[in-house]
Amino acid sequence: MGDMLTQLQDSVDQLADRFIASFYYLERHHDLESFGPSDRIPDLKSDQPKEVDSLSPEVFQAGQLELARDLIVQEQQIEYIISNLPGLENSERDQEQLIKELEEELKTAEAQRLEAVKEKDEVLVKLDQVLRGIRRN
Known part of the structure; x- marks a missing residue:
């Protein structure tokens, strides 16, 4: 807009x-x-x-x-x-409903982002462990 x-x-x-x-x-x-x-x-x-x-x-x-x-x-x-x-x-009620739907979508997207960040951190820890294991050998 x-x-x-x-x-x-x-x-x-x-x-x-x-x-x-x-x-x-x-x-x-x-x-x-x-x-x-x-x-x-x-x-x-x-x-x-x-x-x-x-x-x-x-x-x-x-x-x-x-x-x-x-x-x-x-x-x-x-x-x-x-x-x-x-x-x-659109009426005011329609616009409020649209805003609520967009807020829900935003919450879902934020939850997905946090899950992706958590998964990234886990992968980094595993990668770090693998690299440390390679250096020891």
């Missing part, structure tokens, strides 16, 4: 990055237009950097479309990850 949560966090971070990139694109490449009588476009001096790098309407719209598609794809990836998270379709 930790891996799924990491994927979800990474996807949300990527979505935020795409939002920022979209805002930057829109702010940086829009047309300079006045929308009301009190709006004015300031004249830039030759040594001032341009605040807006206007693109042709076709290029600007194509960029908007690509950014929108990226946002939609990223959102769909997030939805997919969320739909695959465990526990969404």
